[in-house]
Amino acid sequence: MAFSDINFLLLLLPSLLGALFAILVRPFRAWVGWLNAFVSLLGFAAALSFGARAVSGIEASVFGPGEFLRADGLSALLMVLVTAVATLTLFLSPGLGPETRYDPSQLRRYHIFINLFIAAMLLAVVANNVGLMWVAIEATTVFSALIIPLRLTKESVEASWKYILIGSVGIALAFAGTVLSYFDFVALSGRVENALNWPVLRATAPLLHSEVMRISFVFILVGYGTKAGIAPMHTWKPDAYGESPSSLGALMSSALFAVAMYAILRWKIVVDACVKGHFADNLLLALGMLSILIGSFSVVLVRNYKRMLAYSSVEHAGLICLGLGLGPLGVFAALLHLINHTAAKSMMFFLVRGIELKYGSPLIKDVRGMLRVMPWTGGLFAAGILALIGLPPFGLFVSEFALFRAGFAMNHPWLMGVALALLAVAFVSFISQLNRMLYGSVPEGVNSAEVDGWGRMMPLFVPLSVLVVLGLTLPTSIVALLNRIMEIVSK
């Protein structure tokens, strides 16, 4: 077995084993969760090793019959993001410590589906065939939707229903788009079994009919855009993030979002090779601006802090779309932004869990004097919000700066001006919401003590330090990996 084959197994097996353990051991025991968390480190190591291979100049590793798995630089970046958040999530999952909110059967269900969810996301980024990629992404909808109503309440049922319905319908449209591309391929050169393998599709793209690929891309963008929560297909997002357990929220807002953007980028590369002009770019710019608009203004009105993070996700989805539509420099900035956003959002959702437990309310108006009640949680939360609105010394400042520079370089000064103004709106409203939560008189009955011990707090300094490091410098390894991806994008 070649080295890369073992790597593929190491990547995918930990989450599948995790699901298997959770199925076999009943009732749920804490050691299953711990074992699961430590085994998931192997997946992270495998992802890093794929990244190192890409940096060292290996174009892509393939695996299995018909080369159904394939990992190039772009897949490697996504693997690293997904496995990093997955590992963090599994270490901070309910059920590892003393837990009072969920009973053992709920914990077992959680561990089964969260692992399947992670496995489906990893499969989506290493699938060679874009049809298989679709199958995996659709599966993520089902697995994650089943975790949202872990505790049955009217709200959680409502959120999960909206999520699974909008998600399934949206993703079905992405499949229609995939079918249309395959249709075009068949019309050109007959039925070929591996026509939907990405490299084959990419190589054939210049010959495909641009009119058909345009229609196909519209379907694909709407479909995967629904999964990514790009406006106007974002309506499920605040509900689902607001009602899901925090650890699922962390995975959905960072990893799943990244996977959906990855699917859009994969298809954009194919469509750009086929359709002349800026067709895909312009669509992405339009949806990006709309997302930033809706995201920023919703933060003004929002009353629930988890939903506030969801609207921030809509805004950042818009920024990343904008970047993808702004040529090579923009794509570089968008991917950097994706890394930063993943780090920031995963940290925020774990902090939110502590806030929710302490104040017993999801509403911003009930959370007062957080800095006095929980100095560490409050401090980290403030740092996260400052990072999300793009202040230095955090990574999002650098990637947003790069993004706007790309926009001006591509001669879109007006668009960039409007986007900057909208970011200013988000900036002001985030600061005022944050102020309300950090200061003020502590509500009665709330005692001053951190909810989480150091064991749970320490892991959150990992994403924070990633944000700070990326804000102060661009490590050569990341630049090298992004440059490999730029070769794929602009080949």
Next chain:
Amino acid sequence: MNTDLFAQLSALGSSLALLAGIALLWRRSLDSYVQAFKWQSLVLAAMFLMVGYFGRDPELYAMAVFFFLLKVIVIPRYLRRLQQRVGAERESQPYVNIATSLIISGLLVLLAYAVTRPLVAVSRLPTRGALPLAMGLIFVGLFVVVTRRKALTQVVGFLVLENGIALLAMLGTYGIPLIIELGVFLDVLMAFLAMQVFVYHIHGTFESMDVEQLNRLKH
């Protein structure tokens, strides 16, 4: 001669499938929704056989069998059981009334013809004439999901949308590669089963399936 017959049969089958989709817009009882879906799936399964025969692709026979088992036998049975468990609520007040719905579905089919013009121009398959009907079915399915108020009728709308995509793949490419198709079947089944769980949850927590009541989450 054979090609003519093939073209006519595919147009006929697609029209029937589209008609069954539009039938959802004027029927109200859940039972008729399930019936319409079942008949539509039956037509599609028969079309898989037909395309397999004329297109000389035995893989499609296998597809026809899977399709039949999943969408004519298994899913309608689950839908019935679901309907018995939660009670036969009628889709009494959709967001858009029947007359308007029918006019809109006519417009959607027109739109489908406009959208698929490049597809029909590119393809050389005898089935190309029916492509707009498949696209029309996709749009109608989407419209049903958006305008129905009962959780169960929304599920049927989703299934009809899926049928539309299957029809598009069948007419445009004589079926996508089998391995992907199987993955899609698995996904549809999982999504359906998950939705079924949620319909029970909605019924259990709200004591109704009216998604109108799902309005607690704002701001």
